[in-house]
Amino acid sequence: MSEKKYRVIQWATGSVGKISLQHFIENPVFELVGVLVTNPEKVGKDAGELVGLPPTGVLATDDVEKIVALDADCVHFSPLVQDIDMVCRLLRSGKNIVSPLGPVYPTEHFAADVEKIEAACKDGGTSFHGCGIHPGYVGDILPLTLTRLMDRIDRVEVFEIADKQKTPSVYIEFMGFGLDPETLLSQPNCMTGAMYAFGQSMALFVESLGKKIEDLTEKHEIATARNDIAYTGGVIRAGTVAGQHWEWTAWADGAPLITYHLYYILGNDMEPAWNLGESRHRILVEGNPSLELNLMAAPEADGHRPFLGITWTALVGCTAVPQVCDAAPGLVTHIDLGVVQPQGLVRRPQA
Ligand SMILES: NC(=O)c1ccc[n+]([C@@H]2O[C@H](COP(=O)([O-])OP(=O)(O)OC[C@H]3O[C@@H](n4cnc5c(N)ncnc54)[C@H](OP(=O)(O)O)[C@@H]3O)[C@@H](O)[C@H]2O)c1
Known part of the structure; x- marks a missing residue:
């Protein structure tokens, strides 16, 4: 340089x-x-x-x-x-x-x-x-880098676990947090079509390993607030959407090769309790030898680890x-x- x-x-x-x-x-x-x-x-x-x-x-x-x-x-x-x-x-x-x-x-x-x-x-x-962090890094170049340590790969899972309670973000509203679950599921929101944006990172990963994506599949789960939840932008009322799990899987050779799990939550007082642990990105590579990488911010003075996706x-x-x-x-x-x-x-x- x-x-x-x-x-x-x-x-x-x-x-x-x-x-x-x-x-x-x-x-x-x-x-x-x-x-x-x-x-x-x-x-x-x-x-x-x-x-x-x-x-x-x-x-x-x-x-x-x-x-x-x-x-x-x-x-x-x-x-x-x-x-x-x-x-x-x-x-x-x-x-x-x-x-x-x-x-x-x-x-x-x-x-x-x-x-x-x-x-x-x-x-x-x-x-x-x-x-970006995801798509654009944590689901493509990062797991691809980790595959250098593998003898055989069976399946890869990439988790983005983001507790947005302390992190202001327009996405809390855009993603439909605070809506009734039925309302959220019945109308489009900013995640509609997101599978294709994330599918780019999946394609980078899969094609770099010499395979082709045969199919992309999607699942969406919701968790509701057990009690009112205060967050930086307002209050999520009890019974409304307080957590979302988006899951996208890229299939190759007739089997799931890489799955992305996007868990966006506002605290942990929700039903079902997903018990996800701290905000982080987590990569699991199953195969020989299987490995796990947790990518997270260092703890701040109060011990809390911020979610650094934006940074x-x-x-x-x-x-x-x-x-x-x-x-x-x-x-x-x-x-x-x-x-x-x-x-x-x-x-x-x-x-
Ligand atoms: N790939 C990834 O991992 C990743 C992660 C996070 C975000 N992103 C993307 O990065 C972009 C920026 O995210 P962000 O969190 O910075 O968003 P943000 O905080 O909402 O900021 C976006 C900025 O865009 C300008 N803006 C406002 N309304 C606009 C409109 N209607 N059309 C065009 N520009 C407008 C404003 O700039 P001024 O305040 O200067 O006027 C606003 O502050 C988003 O598209 C987001 O999806 C990607």
């Missing part, structure tokens, strides 16, 4: 965007050149102020044209909602993109988006990399930026990037 600095733009400053913005300001490998916001209260504010850091001289703007016209190496694109046309505009304007909104791997379901992205990359001489989603993208900028044009997956060598991480914490 050279001593090159990478000129970066942070697009949207929500939960993920704030972590990446802070990283871009503090990591000397990056030079922050732009910040796109939609919230009128943030327009005109210094990027540093948005994340509690000293002024940077870069002011947040809601002017898309100004951002597109900037000279930058990369955009970390993390708005709430995907906008493939905007992604393609940015790619054509000569900016590489790293994004937690994907696509993370070219599957049939996202073929139209991938085709558009590939064309824009070709025109702009740029690259696009989709990643890790931002950082797994930021750390890939230099290699994505230096990659050949096109959609680059974890496989294309190979072993990522993050730059600028070894430094003294700022006072």
Whole structure:
């Protein structure tokens, strides 16, 4: 790696965007050149102020044209909602993109988006990399790395166990927590179709092992609050949805090869009691020799381990930026990037 600095733009400053913005300001490998916001209260504010850091001289703007016209190496694109046309505009304007909104791997379901992205990359001489904690890391490149320790693999299970009681997230409402179970099950929510987003990570894993996904199957279980549950955004009433278990399985050679379990809960006072233990990502690889990996935050002063899904989603993208900028044009997956060598991480914490 050279001593090159990478000129970066942070697009949207929500939960993920704030972590990446802070990283871009503090990591000397990056030079922050732009910040796109939609919230009128943030327009005109210094990027540093948005994340509690000293002024940077870069002011947040809601002017898309100004951002597109900037000279930058990369955009970390993390708005709430995907906008493939905007992604393609940015790619054509000569900016590489790293994004937690994907696509993370070219599957049939996202073929139209991938085709558009590939064309824009070709025109702009740029690259696009989709990643996140899950999908985009913990269910693909991480278990794939673990398979290097295996003699034979029978089945893999990846658990995301997230207690959101202490972690504010728009997803608590988006996923239908606090609804009657019948209402939740009878209407679409933000998890409708999520199997295909996670299916990209499954495809990366399965195809890297020389197999093809023959079928993708889904299960959805609900747990209800035994009593009212207070959380950072309000109260989940007794009898309403307080826990959800989404399960997706990719089948190969007529058997389940990899299963993802997504457990989102608000505390543990629910029926049935799932007794999941601490928030974490857990990978089980059954075979010879079977192994288990638990990935979790270190405990804080009160002993509580926060769920770091948002932080890790931002950082797994930021750390890939230099290699994505230096990659050949096109959609680059974890496989294309190979072993990522993050730059600028070894430094003294700022006072
Ligand atoms: N792959 C993964 O593992 C993973 C994990 C977590 C999140 N994600 C994805 O990352 C994205 C960002 O997540 P987040 O937790 O940061 O979300 P968030 O906290 O809701 O922030 C999203 C930001 O997008 C902007 N925004 C608000 N409404 C918008 C709209 N209608 N259209 C476009 N932009 C809008 C706002 O930016 P300003 O405040 O700057 O105006 C908002 O703060 C989401 O799409 C999420 O699905 C992926």
